[in-house]
Amino acid sequence: MSKLKIGIIGSTGYVGVELIRILLNHDDVELVGLSSTSFEGKGIEEVYGNLYSICSLKCESAEKVIEKSDFLFLALPHGLSEEIASKALSAGKKVVDLGADFRLVNEEAYEKWYGKPFAVKELHGEAVYGLPEFNREKIKEARLIANPGCYPTSISLPLMPLLKKSLVSKKGIVADSKSGVTGAGRGLSLGTHFPECNENFSAYKIGSHRHIPEIEQNLSIAAGEDVPVTFTPHLLPINRGILSTIYCDAVEGVTTEEIHKELSNYYANEPFVKVLPLGEAVALKNVKFSNLCHISVHSDERTKKVIICSTIDNMVKGAAGQAVQNLNIMMGFDEQKGLKLLAPAF
Amino acid sequence: MSKLKIGIIGSTGYVGVELIRILLNHDDVELVGLSSTSFEGKGIEEVYGNLYSICSLKCESAEKVIEKSDFLFLALPHGLSEEIASKALSAGKKVVDLGADFRLVNEEAYEKWYGKPFAVKELHGEAVYGLPEFNREKIKEARLIANPGCYPTSISLPLMPLLKKSLVSKKGIVADSKSGVTGAGRGLSLGTHFPECNENFSAYKIGSHRHIPEIEQNLSIAAGEDVPVTFTPHLLPINRGILSTIYCDAVEGVTTEEIHKELSNYYANEPFVKVLPLGEAVALKNVKFSNLCHISVHSDERTKKVIICSTIDNMVKGAAGQAVQNLNIMMGFDEQKGLKLLAPAF
Amino acid sequence: MSKLKIGIIGSTGYVGVELIRILLNHDDVELVGLSSTSFEGKGIEEVYGNLYSICSLKCESAEKVIEKSDFLFLALPHGLSEEIASKALSAGKKVVDLGADFRLVNEEAYEKWYGKPFAVKELHGEAVYGLPEFNREKIKEARLIANPGCYPTSISLPLMPLLKKSLVSKKGIVADSKSGVTGAGRGLSLGTHFPECNENFSAYKIGSHRHIPEIEQNLSIAAGEDVPVTFTPHLLPINRGILSTIYCDAVEGVTTEEIHKELSNYYANEPFVKVLPLGEAVALKNVKFSNLCHISVHSDERTKKVIICSTIDNMVKGAAGQAVQNLNIMMGFDEQKGLKLLAPAF
Amino acid sequence: MSKLKIGIIGSTGYVGVELIRILLNHDDVELVGLSSTSFEGKGIEEVYGNLYSICSLKCESAEKVIEKSDFLFLALPHGLSEEIASKALSAGKKVVDLGADFRLVNEEAYEKWYGKPFAVKELHGEAVYGLPEFNREKIKEARLIANPGCYPTSISLPLMPLLKKSLVSKKGIVADSKSGVTGAGRGLSLGTHFPECNENFSAYKIGSHRHIPEIEQNLSIAAGEDVPVTFTPHLLPINRGILSTIYCDAVEGVTTEEIHKELSNYYANEPFVKVLPLGEAVALKNVKFSNLCHISVHSDERTKKVIICSTIDNMVKGAAGQAVQNLNIMMGFDEQKGLKLLAPAF
Known part of the structure; x- marks a missing residue:
């Protein structure tokens, strides 16, 4: 062929x-x-x-x-x-x-x-929004895909199933995200000059990053109503990867176990999204260079907050890998073709 | 002498x-x-x-x-x-x-x-709690000082003046903190083994870190009532420094400008706490190796959240530097003696 | 099958x-x-x-x-x-x-x-020494392979063809090598504790590293007589990769161009060893995560030294990748099976 | 005053x-x-x-x-x-x-x-060449100082006393130096763009770096005749510091102990140059942010090479610190004024 x-x-x-x-x-x-x-x-x-x-x-x-x-x-x-x-x-x-x-x-x-x-x-x-875990059938038929942004992918994957099922509140969601420097691209700037960036850490575009409307669009579709999100991106002095720490409130009566179970069920057959067992926490290095998204669910007993951590490689599931996943779906290839990229242990 | x-x-x-x-x-x-x-x-x-x-x-x-x-x-x-x-x-x-x-x-x-x-x-x-910006008079008379923890210092300095004046809500405060690896000490562990830690990033002790009761004690004293805090520490693959991103709600009618002004006023004469002009954001490297705490205030217009970033060197203002500041106060030395440590530009 | x-x-x-x-x-x-x-x-x-x-x-x-x-x-x-x-x-x-x-x-x-x-x-x-570029025929028949060490691979590949043809002197060879921290393994030690290793650099086991006799064995076989080597390993604060800077003297009358040509010819059909064009220098990141060895040849006109830089991933061509290359040869598989690992651009 | x-x-x-x-x-x-x-x-x-x-x-x-x-x-x-x-x-x-x-x-x-x-x-x-350990008297009288380059400082300090006393051969000296990225300045370039530089390592300007004539000028003055040097600089993915690994031949009959003793004696009263005890090796982090130069002496018994490692902070003893040291000497201030900068432990 x-x-x-x-x-x-x-x-x-x-x-x-x-x-x-x-x-x-x-x-x-x-x-x-x-x-x-x-x-x-x-x-x-x-x-x-x-x-x-x-x-x-x-x-x-x-x-x-x-x-x-x-x-x-x-x-x-x-x-x-x-x-x-x-x-x-x-x-x-x-x-x-x-x-x-x-x-x-x-x-x-x-x-x-x-x-x-x-x-x-x-x-x-x-144009079809190319988040396969939510749009696979439409992607199959599409001629034109809008491949998701990196931060929106890392925040939408953990939250969309929960908002769909009304397990967490649509109000007061905070996403505190940290990204490696490749997210800023190859263009030169003082902030990505090695001696300024190395051993440094900072937030940027607080409350004004262009991924905000995309994040809110995704969450609002899942929830069936407007979901505002407070989003703060930070620059990690590493090459790759995004880790988002998401703070939300469980709907009255919903336990952390139920939230964890819903996410585990939703992604049970997805090749690229893995929900860790309760009690474990994601680490960015476990997905680097791969097309995986790892999600872990935590609760703060005292304050009743649900805390969800998700991590992806910004350049793979957050960009090129997800694009190839969309290619595979559009062309009827095995969805994992070219994407059995293992995260190296180091 | x-x-x-x-x-x-x-x-x-x-x-x-x-x-x-x-x-x-x-x-x-x-x-x-x-x-x-x-x-x-x-x-x-x-x-x-x-x-x-x-x-x-x-x-x-x-x-x-x-x-x-x-x-x-x-x-x-x-x-x-x-x-x-x-x-x-x-x-x-x-x-x-x-x-x-x-x-x-x-x-x-x-x-x-x-x-x-x-x-x-x-x-x-x-024992007197040795946060000089709030306890200076008691420290002068003390024989025994409890030197504050690193995370509590980075979170208490920006929030205490605001809670004192009831400018921010006592409910729903989230502190998302990121610390360099020296915070874990010199003891060997897999998590601080170079190839496991380098180019990695993760949250740890989510909702269960021992600095939580100290943070809440400080904020509650300032507020005059119990202030629960959702606190998530993360491990940055750098040697030094803490940056805390703090999410809170302004009390109805209070503007970001008023919050910024209160912090600026409170710390106007403090040698080691600097509130940046509105529109600027702190960067961890600007305080490394120094006894400084930098604070910046931001607002998310859409979600009405107030976002405050603070940064210290965990080993200096978060430990040894603050201890020497306490020594200076206890002994009647110039409070800046030995602490005119400039953060290097790189 | x-x-x-x-x-x-x-x-x-x-x-x-x-x-x-x-x-x-x-x-x-x-x-x-x-x-x-x-x-x-x-x-x-x-x-x-x-x-x-x-x-x-x-x-x-x-x-x-x-x-x-x-x-x-x-x-x-x-x-x-x-x-x-x-x-x-x-x-x-x-x-x-x-x-x-x-x-x-x-x-x-x-x-x-x-x-x-x-x-x-x-x-x-x-036991057959598993350096395929020199022992391929023997490896095909072997039951037991001694897979080469990482430093010896990085030093032998550039020097063996030159010593075979007597293009460089057998005396006075200096190999100054720099390795990422994974070379030290997963065992904990103070020298590989993140805050001690990060932003640091040092030489170790100067003149006494156990890879010395293996390097000399390889070079001596190629030269047909004893070749002593001064070898200094250094620890780079990065995860992976070795770069060796090798200093030697061209035999009277041999030009840098001839040395470059001999290496280029020797490796012309090798899938994993690439000799860069004259005028370019190897960079460690271009081979990381791959089974490649990059070699560049330089000359110091003033001192008449030939300087050869070679770089491999210590964990791949320097260990696991070369081992799989040996497996492929022993079993009659395509030699590149499982080894079409591209070095990521970042 | x-x-x-x-x-x-x-x-x-x-x-x-x-x-x-x-x-x-x-x-x-x-x-x-x-x-x-x-x-x-x-x-x-x-x-x-x-x-x-x-x-x-x-x-x-x-x-x-x-x-x-x-x-x-x-x-x-x-x-x-x-x-x-x-x-x-x-x-x-x-x-x-x-x-x-x-x-x-x-x-x-x-x-x-x-x-x-x-x-x-x-x-x-x-103009007086401002290497105080060799030119102190002239510096005292000077109106105009040429402050030494970073690489030349790191290579001249260990070699000049030995060449003066004819303890090492004037021929065949190789200096393999590794520098942090601040040496390249604040100007933007692809090679110092964080994702290209981080986790990378490479040699540059092999045999053609502009510090070569300065190195050779210093060594030739010390030796009393021309001393050619093969010099290869490398870029370390760290902010600060230079470590030079220097290979030379002891003059017939001179032992490593004698070389170590000569260096120790020469620098015995120098505030900023420290010769480590035999058996120890310098580490770059021990001089970072300070005006110190650490030197260690090693021998390779088998090949008879003397290997000397020296390390400085390229921005301090390699630039600004040495300049202030010259200021102090010119003005008759205490030579250590402003320079009691301790290298932090991490």
């Missing part, structure tokens, strides 16, 4: 090169095109030394990559995907967009948080 | 050696004795290579150190300070205990969290 | 768990048994959280693991492999020993560096 | 801010002016958050700073110091230049390595 021809638009950012890492070990696909505006004409192995003598593709224009591919991943800064997705779909290709352009359903919200209206309005009705 | 003779009981743990670092640059004191059970007879410079040819003291028994000192710092695992403090006080010495033995006023609470009753009951009435 | 049954003796050390990571993604084998003395009876997923719900094997005795396996990896402290290898071979199994027991041909040298004679002398003539 | 008025030209780079850290704790001086081209008009506490509410100086033009100061530190990229030093000296000020402009005596060598001739030739005869 001939392999599916894959192109990556925006291949030289961190999400792009992580897609390459995964797709090069995916048996059913062939990577045929890489686009880059900054490195057009250069071999990808010159841009990333880990690909030396492993991938001989050269960076081309987006047009050429669209032409030679059956399936496209867009890994672009927000605002740049709509036109390209439109062209690719018109040419009969399928698309997973790893940016934010198609994630928000509400144009008003998009305009408020991103400062511009939708550019290609007609596509927004069609 | 002859210098004050200082002894450290438990000098070879991380708090002990940090006391040595500070006291060796303190003009009004002379370090005369170091005790250690594990290293008795060894020179401290053999135990810590950074002291090579700088400090020639040898580790001795606690008894000998008490005898030759006028003033004692106890840096011992909890449960070991009461007897030693008693002996030292009987011999007319002054004592700062850096352990937990004298921090909790309520014996029942102590027994619940530490699993044993007070050993030397009569001392507990006398 | 039924899969080859694999057992790991000593599965809970860092080399053991790295073997598990690789073998779980190897199509032609089935992991059937894990032995551990420290964790007998425990599930491996309790010992290593990254294997949670991925590997349900329980740790058993070495005897049971030998019995149920066709092929055994021994990942034990030196001195413990000889008896176990002997038992396994007698029972008709094949063995790759990742320890040092069979690496040295010369018993006198072994006794000098390891302080004991060979325990099962008759096996030593049979 | 009125304090000496100090200005820093180029105050917002890493060397500049490290000078500020040290000078703010120096009793005999007053920091009166900071210049910066990038941040002119901004408060230094806005540029470096660790100085918040500690230093209220604003960045000004170089001209203004020169005018108001008695003594100037120049912390500029190479090529920019000559004109400024000339102006300052003409105005009767004293100058320590922390750049490379005045380090090389030989104009030809300077032109070869830096690509331009001396700009203010007449000053070069006057």
Whole structure:
């Protein structure tokens, strides 16, 4: 059987090169095109030394990559995907967009948080939000996927089943998230300059991060009504991974055991979401480099708060891995193809 | 003028050696004795290579150190300070205990969290909780100081002035704290083994950390009634520092500006607590190796939460530095003596 | 076709768990048994959280693991492999020993560096040194492989082809090597305690590391005469990887270009050894988590020294990956099976 | 007594801010002016958050700073110091230049390595190389000091006494040095972007680093004849510190003990250079943040190489600390004033 021809638009950012890492070990696909505006004409192995003598593709224009591919991943800064997705779909290709352009359903919200209206309005009705654990059937039929953000994935997976079943209160949810530095991308900045970032820790964009409307959209869909969330991201001096510590209130009469049981049941057959036994706590290193999400449930007896910790690799389940999971579902491949990535023990 | 003779009981743990670092640059004191059970007879410079040819003291028994000192710092695992403090006080010495033995006023609470009753009951009435920004006058008169814990310091400094003035709600406070690894001490464990800890991040002792009753004691004193706190500590893969992200609700009608102003006013003349201008956020590296506490105030317009970030060096303002600050107050020295430690830029 | 049954003796050390990571993604084998003395009876997923719900094997005795396996990896402290290898071979199994027991041909040298004679002398003539790039034909026929040490692999690969062709002097070779902390294993020690190791750097076992006789054995075989090496290992505050900076003198009249060409030719068809173009320098991160060795060649025009840098992942090409490469060769599998591990870009 | 008025030209780079850290704790001086081209008009506490509410100086033009100061530190990229030093000296000020402009005596060598001739030739005869352990008397009389480079300091201190006494061979010296990232300054680059630098390690500028002529100048002066050195710098993924591993040959008949004794004697009365007892090895963390240089001497019995390890903080003894040491000597202050900086234990 001939392999599916894959192109990556925006291949030289961190999400792009992580897609390459995964797709090069995916048996059913062939990577045929890489686009880059900054490195057009250069071999990808010159841009990333880990690909030396492993991938001989050269960076081309987006047009050429669209032409030679059956399936496209867009890994672009927000605002740049709509036109390209439109062209690719018109040419009969399928698309997973790893940016934010198609994630928000509400144009008003998009305009408020991103400062511009939708550019290609007609596509927004069609785009499917690619969180497989909640949208698998729609993903199967989709031509265009809005791949979820990293923080929203880490917060939605533990909370959505609970809100669906009304086990936790829709009010007063606090998500305190900590992310590795790759989340900030390959662009240079003082905050990611090694001597400023190393041995440091800080919160940023407190109450104003652009993932907030996406988190609230997911939780509100699950709850069937508006769910506001207080969200604080922090920058961890490590390369990869997100750990979110989520504080919420159990609905009167609901025990921690019931919450744990609901999550365990909901994810019992999911290959990539694992709920730890009660009494254990997640550790970021146990999911790094893998497509897994680990969740642990805790309670504070004295204050009656339910505390849920979840952890993912921001670059895998939070970006490139989830995108390949969506590819697998869209194309009818085994959902775990290319994604049996084990987290190394160290 | 002859210098004050200082002894450290438990000098070879991380708090002990940090006391040595500070006291060796303190003009009004002379370090005369170091005790250690594990290293008795060894020179401290053999135990810590950074002291090579700088400090020639040898580790001795606690008894000998008490005898030759006028003033004692106890840096011992909890449960070991009461007897030693008693002996030292009987011999007319002054004592700062850096352990937990004298921090909790309520014996029942102590027994619940530490699993044993007070050993030397009569001392507990006398011990003064050494948080200078709230207890300076009592510290001046004290013979025995209970030096605050690291997490309680980082959480009490930003919240106590606000609870005193009833600007924030006494209910639903969440403190999400992240600490460097020195907080776990020099004892070996798998969790602090470099390859397990490096590039990792996790929460621990969720809802069950022994600093909880101390935090609540402080906040309750400030508020004049019981203040329960949901507290989650996390382990940062860095050596030093604590950053606490604190979530609370402003009392109806109180603005973020008023909260910021109250904190700014409260600490206006404090040498070691700095409230950043509104719009800025603390970063852990800006206080590392110093005795400073930086505080920043934020609000989430949408959810009406007030978010306060505070950061200290867990080994300095969270332990040895605050202990020396207490020494300075007790002895009538300039409060900043030996503590003009600048945080390096990197 | 039924899969080859694999057992790991000593599965809970860092080399053991790295073997598990690789073998779980190897199509032609089935992991059937894990032995551990420290964790007998425990599930491996309790010992290593990254294997949670991925590997349900329980740790058993070495005897049971030998019995149920066709092929055994021994990942034990030196001195413990000889008896176990002997038992396994007698029972008709094949063995790759990742320890040092069979690496040295010369018993006198072994006794000098390891302080004991060979325990099962008759096996030593049979054991094949498992450096595939030099011993592939012998490995194909072997029942018992001595898998190379990590430092010796990083130093032998760049130097052996040059010594074979007499392009560099046999005298005065200096190898200055730097290794990540996993090289020290999972056993706790002060030197690998996070706050002591992090942001630190030091040399250790200067001129006395047990890998010295193995390095010299390899180089001497290549050169056809004794080649002494000055070897200094250093501890890098990172998890994985070795970078060796090697200083040698080109033989009179030999240019750096010729040296580079010889290495490039020698490894032209090797899947796991890559010689970078002249003008580029290796970086450790480009091989981490992979079975690759990257080599770069440099010259110091002024001093006439040839400087060769090589880098491997100490746990992969330096241990578990090379062991699986040997398995593949011994069993006639594709040599790259299970080893198409890409180094992530970050 | 009125304090000496100090200005820093180029105050917002890493060397500049490290000078500020040290000078703010120096009793005999007053920091009166900071210049910066990038941040002119901004408060230094806005540029470096660790100085918040500690230093209220604003960045000004170089001209203004020169005018108001008695003594100037120049912390500029190479090529920019000559004109400024000339102006300052003409105005009767004293100058320590922390750049490379005045380090090389030989104009030809300077032109070869830096690509331009001396700009203010007449000053070069006057500039004194500020390595106090070898030039103290000249420094006392100097108006203009060329402060040594970081790598040259770490390599010259251990080797110069030995070359002076002809205890080691002048031929075949190899210096394999490893430096923290602050050595690369505050300027952004991909190589110092956190995710590229963290958990990585590599050599750079092999055989071509601009510190080579300075190293060779120092060693040649000590030896009384030309001493070529093979020098390879590496980038450690840590903030601070340099460790150099130096390989040389003892002159026939000279023992390691004699070499150790000569170094110990030479530095016996030096406050900042410490030779460790035979059998011990330096560790970078033992000098971080201090003005110390630690040296250890080792021998490889088999290959007859003498191996010397030295370690300094690249920002202190390798830059700002040594500059303040020169200030103290020039002004007749206690040489240790402001420099009793202890390396923290962690």
